[in-house]
Amino acid sequence: MRLPEFDFYEPPTLQEALPLLTSGNARIIAGGTDLIVALKRRLETPAVILSLHKIKELDYIVQDEGYLKIGAMTTLKKIKTSPTVNRLFPALAQAAREVASPILQGQATIGGNLCLNTRCRYYNQSEFWRQSQQTCYKAGGEKCLVTHKQDCSASFSGDMAPILLAWEADITIAAPEGTKQMSLREFFTYNSKIPNQLAANPKGILTEVRIPLEKKEWSSLYTKARLRGSIDFPLAGAGLAVDLDPSGRLCRGAAIVATGVGPGPLVLEAAGDLVGQEITGELIKSVAQKAAAEIHPVRTGRIGPRYQRARFKTLVIDGLTNLAELED
Amino acid sequence: MNDHRVVGKGLPRIDGPEKATGKAVFTVDVELKGMLHGKILRSPYPHARIISIDTSEAEKLPGVKAIMTGKDTSGVRYAFVDTPRYPADETPLAVDKVRYIGDEVAAVAAISEEIAEEALRLIKVEYEILPAVFTPEEAMKPEAPVIHDAPMEGTSAWEEWGAATKTRSYEKESPHNNLNAYTSYSIGNIEKGFASADYIREDRFTTKGTAHCAMEPHAAVASYDPIEDKLDMWLSTMGIFLKRFNLSKALRLPISKVRVRHSYCGGAFGGKIDAFPYEYCAAYLSMKTGKPVRIELTREECFMTTRQRHPIIVDIKTGITKDGKIVAQDVKVIADSGGYRGSGAIVVFLCHGFSFPVYDIPNYRYEGFGVYTNNPIRGPQRGHGAPQVRFAIDSQLDLIARENGLDPVELMLKNVRHKGDRLPNGDVLQSCGLTECITGAANAVNWQQNRNNPGAGRKKRGVGISASAMFSGAMYYPFASAAMVKMHDDGTATLYTGSQEIGQGCYTTLAQVLAEELGIGLEDVRVVAGDTELTPIDIGSFLSGGALVTGNAVKLAAADAKKQLFEVAAESFNVPIEDLEARDKRIFVRNDESKTMPFAKAVQLSVFRRNGNPVIGTGSYKGNPETDRYPSLAKAKGLFTPAYGFSVQAAEVEVDTETGEFRLVRVANFHDCGFPLNKTIVEGQVEGCTSMGQGQAMLEEIVLENGQLFSSNFLDYKLPLATETPEIIDGLVSTIEPNGPFGAKEVGEGALAGMLAAIANAVHDATGVRVRETPVTPEKILADLEKLAKSSS
Structure with missing residues (x-):
């Protein structure tokens, strides 16, 4: 499969990059691990591709103003090996290790991972393949080929978003008219067709991810189920963070965020049940049960939703048990 | 065996440096x-x-x-x-x-x-x-759409070549729609056999298509x-x-x-x-x-x-006596061939051909149906029918053993064939290491300690076992291999062979055969191969005929070259030719150390004294030396192969009963390859089979919906990765096959076939869950665990 034709720009600065967005029908390429495949399959046929590859100012990991700030073009490999990240937010390094495979981690970026398009077995196919079917809703057709509704069910499968959402991280978006902060929760639209604020005809560039430093005190982890020990997207993933008092039992704050099981990374209400409580095995089970009831996977991949939900529940139980340092 | 100088050793591959340095030219590089x-x-x-x-x-x-x-x-x-x-x-x-x-x-x-x-x-x-129509059983119904309606007239390739005469078309005999192949075979009396059984069970097992990758x-x-x-x-x-x-x-x-x-x-891999x-x-x-x-x-x-492994439905009914003797087995196989026949006619023959050499069953009936559907075409793939049918036979045998409180290993040992057995088609097992393979593989996974011992925790352990058989070549076009050994002035040799290096290492093993037979080193052999213009015919690198058929041709060609060298030397030394022997590129006279001659000298003498003859040895060997006929695919009659390779796989798994996820802890893969011409290459084949079998047992699946493929890339088609690879214990069982060069026979296909049942049986041993359709996945295991929990509460 060959790439379609497009105009390609790789400006050396953000300042030079921003005006190129206004040309219309442009796509931004960071590491390209998602976009290149989509281009070859003609899922995307933009007139312009704007590469951030040469913009060195977007590649950094620093502590500043009470945040850990990570430039959007920082590779996942850099994040997983960064001493700063491993000291302050080891769960972020671990999430980076869970993405795809080591080779792809060297190419993929944190900004790109957050902007990952949603996926579906009817959508992520070749041009030839799609000729055999009606066009799916995500690709511009009338109906979703999974649910037969006028809606898209493609699944978000980013591995970096859950733990960042659990820490209430935010992002910076640079646009020709200026720079703005946005919470990650606001960034994700939970609309499978246009999964984030920059997904369709981007008017800005995601430049930075900020994690509030106080969250480093929380016990956190990203846990992922997949068919094989590498490469695969999550069939279910959970970002888990709990703020335990020094006794290590009482939970002062908690977050559970799901991935791979819905239109975006889902911040689940079930975590609220942990707050103000002493964490016990029984409580964990009931929270996990509730969390699993909050997700509504549909068959967008090879694994059935029933198994995804069951697996997600076990992820939450095992993960929280681990964080609360309870015995299995 | 210890007096071999070149064969039997794990010598480095002669294509290694070229491939490791990127110099090797593949077709995509031309x-x-x-x-x-x-x-x-x-x-x-x-x-x-x-x-x-x-x-x-x-x-x-x-x-x-x-x-x-x-x-x-x-x-x-x-x-x-x-x-x-x-x-x-x-x-x-x-x-x-x-x-x-x-x-x-x-x-x-x-x-x-x-x-x-x-x-x-x-x-x-x-x-x-x-x-x-997308399932073979639907396609066989009278109301199903007819996929091939045009008459297939004309002269077939085999008639043109003179290997076959006009016979009845299979279509005339078919009571079913969309049939593209039919094999039937029986021995003994199946009804009487079942009547004499103390225990009978019937099961259906199905396998999914897989890709060669x-x-x-x-x-x-x-x-x-x-x-x-x-x-x-x-x-x-x-x-x-x-x-x-x-x-x-x-x-x-x-x-x-x-x-x-x-x-x-x-x-x-057959593709x-x-x-x-x-x-x-x-x-x-x-x-x-x-x-x-x-x-x-x-x-x-x-x-x-480019063809996939046949998805196959196996209906199997087996009867045993109280003491564990299988007295009757009825096997019905339906293979989904896809839109064209592909290898449909072969696979429904091989599902029989690769299974009946394993157990000695006096009353046996086999029926195989190849059926057109509107799915992708299916063709040969490593084992070609064996993994599917062995999955059914040995999964069921495990169930029979459990139901009757028997040890599956005991049950296998009681029923397997042995050296010297004559198969119903007339093939004689001149070597057969099945018993050694079974006991070896079972011991390697601590069968007796680990069986029925899942442990008390969330993670349960289990062991399972399965066996298989494979041909070492057969009679198919071009029916034979020939080889040429050209001597050089310096006493080294070039091998001309039509065989093809497909990664299996045949250039190295064939060069070893030449070197051993002739009395030179591996480093003294160059290989010219794979060119219909330059090299003599070759049976091809499929149906596992390379080592035995081409290996014999090479051995005979080397022997011919050696004989010519000896003739010159015998004349020069004035001794009988029988007194000569060769090693290290020299000719020696037995019991007379004073008389010795380098090959280089013998080549020179041959040129001078024998009218310029530079010494070119030739040899050839037929796909089956015992017969001039190819076996009947439809009637499963005639001799099949000069030798059967046998193998046994035992697997140990650890299942997380909360998630259904399981880890393949250990595989003992014991293969009776007759004699390993190159130990390292044979181990590579066995390990490759283990990995491929593991993938097909646990992960791989051609996912189709209305004929459309959902697994057409390496993200969606799940090959096992290094992270999934178990400890592999290679067991090479040496039985010295009389028909094989230095005793060698098949390796490289059969060692995959038992992986499916071994893993499914191990999962059952650990959890009580029986998966009857490959791949055995966490999703299927967890669904069944939930059912089991419900029924027991």
Whole structure:
């Protein structure tokens, strides 16, 4: 499969990059691990591709103003090996290790991972393949080929978003008219067709991810189920963070965020049940049960939703048990 | 055995340096001057009539040099199987109908791949969509749409070659719709057998299609010379002589005007021997343009169109006596062949041929149905029927053992065949290490301690076991291998063989056979191989015939060269030829140390004294020395193979009962390969089989919905990774096969076949869950664990 034709720009600065967005029908390429495949399959046929590859100012990991700030073009490999990240937010390094495979981690970026398009077995196919079917809703057709509704069910499968959402991280978006902060929760639209604020005809560039430093005190982890020990997207993933008092039992704050099981990374209400409580095995089970009831996977991949939900529940139980340092 | 100097050792591969340094040329690397690039337009529909094809817009695209459609090739039919009973049912490009998604409709040659791909977008095809059918059992019903309605007339390839005479078409005997192959066989009396059984059970097991996943995609480069009217082809293939035969017939060129060359092949696993339209199209487009044409398939095309392992339904009924003797077995196999026959006629024969050599069952009935559907075409794949049928037989045997409180290993040992047994078709097991393989593999996973001992925690452990058998070549075109050994002035030799290095290491093992027989070192042998013009015929690198058939031919050629050298030396020393022996590139006289001569000298003397004879040894060996006939695919009669390889796989798993996820902890893979010509290469084969079998047992699956493939790339098609690879214990059982060169027979296919049942049985041992359909997945295990929990509460 060959790439379609497009105009390609790789400006050396953000300042030079921003005006190129206004040309219309442009796509931004960071590491390209998602976009290149989509281009070859003609899922995307933009007139312009704007590469951030040469913009060195977007590649950094620093502590500043009470945040850990990570430039959007920082590779996942850099994040997983960064001493700063491993000291302050080891769960972020671990999430980076869970993405795809080591080779792809060297190419993929944190900004790109957050902007990952949603996926579906009817959508992520070749041009030839799609000729055999009606066009799916995500690709511009009338109906979703999974649910037969006028809606898209493609699944978000980013591995970096859950733990960042659990820490209430935010992002910076640079646009020709200026720079703005946005919470990650606001960034994700939970609309499978246009999964984030920059997904369709981007008017800005995601430049930075900020994690509030106080969250480093929380016990956190990203846990992922997949068919094989590498490469695969999550069939279910959970970002888990709990703020335990020094006794290590009482939970002062908690977050559970799901991935791979819905239109975006889902911040689940079930975590609220942990707050103000002493964490016990029984409580964990009931929270996990509730969390699993909050997700509504549909068959967008090879694994059935029933198994995804069951697996997600076990992820939450095992993960929280681990964080609360309870015995299995 | 210890007096061998070259064979039996794990010597480094002679193709290693070239491959490790990137110098090795594969078909995808072949570049010729002025070469065009071909692309194929395929049907997006599983079953449709072609109303019209309009290529006019594509022809106008600058850079397009030729376009072909079914009209250009009408009347040409060809296929992997082309016998009077099973006439070729494929056309290089669709003529009237398309029968699966991916069926070839048109081909374009252009000055670049981009232009060729663009041209495909400009070809307009009008289809009338027809009702389609996607399961063999549906397809067999009388009301099912008929997939092949055109008569298959003409002379089959095998008649043309003179290997077969007209027999009855299978169609006349078929009570079913869409049948493309039928094999039936029985011995003893099945009713009486079951009547004498104390315990009988019936089960259904099914397997999913799997892909070969060769690293190098399928590729062909064709270069036609109009002056000589000669076609030169480079193919990534397993059988250059079979390819030459099929292509010459389909292209209507004399066989001597087709030269097929084999570059290095980046993996085949059975997937590069079927007759493929892309090969024909490359040739045709080169003949049309007078320029070389290269077609390399995309990974998606490889998954979709280059054949898959047959998904098979096995209905099996088995009866045993109280003391564990199998007295009756009734096996019915339904193979989904897809839109064309592919190897359907072979697989329904081999499901019998690869299973009945394992257990000695006095009353046995077998029926195999190959059925057309509108799914992708199925062909040979490592084991070709054995994994599917062994999955059924040994899964059921495990269930029988559990139901009756027997040890599956005991049950296997009680029923397996032994050295000296004569099979019902007449084949005699001149070597058979089944018993040693079973006990070896069982001991390696601590069978007695680990069986029925899952542990108390969330994670349960279990062990399982299965056995299989495999041919070492058989009688199929070109029925034999020949070899030539050319001596050089310095006493070294070059081997000329038509066999092909497909990664299995045959250049090295064949060179070892030559070196051992002749009395030189491996470093003294060079190999010229894989070229129908330069090398003698070869049976091809499929059906596991390489070591035995070609190995024997090479051994005989080396012996012939040695004899010629000895004749010269005997004359010179004035001693009887029987007193001579050879080692280290020298000839010695037994019991007389004073008389010795280097090979170099003997070659020189031969040139001087024997009218310039530079010493060229030749040898040949037939696919089966015992018979001149090929076995009947339909009746399963006739001798099958000169030797059976046997293997046993035992697996240990650890299942997380909360998630259904399981880890393959350990595999003991014991293979009776007769004699390992190269120990390292044999271990590589066994480990490759283990990994491939593991994948097909646990992960891999051709996912289809209405004939459409959902697993056409390496993200969606789940091959096992290093992270999944278990501890592998290779057990090489040496039985010294009298028919094999230095005792060698099959290795490389059979060691996969038992992996499926071994793993399914181990999961059952750990959890009580029985998975009857491959792959055995966490999803299936957890669903069953939930059911078990419900029924017990």
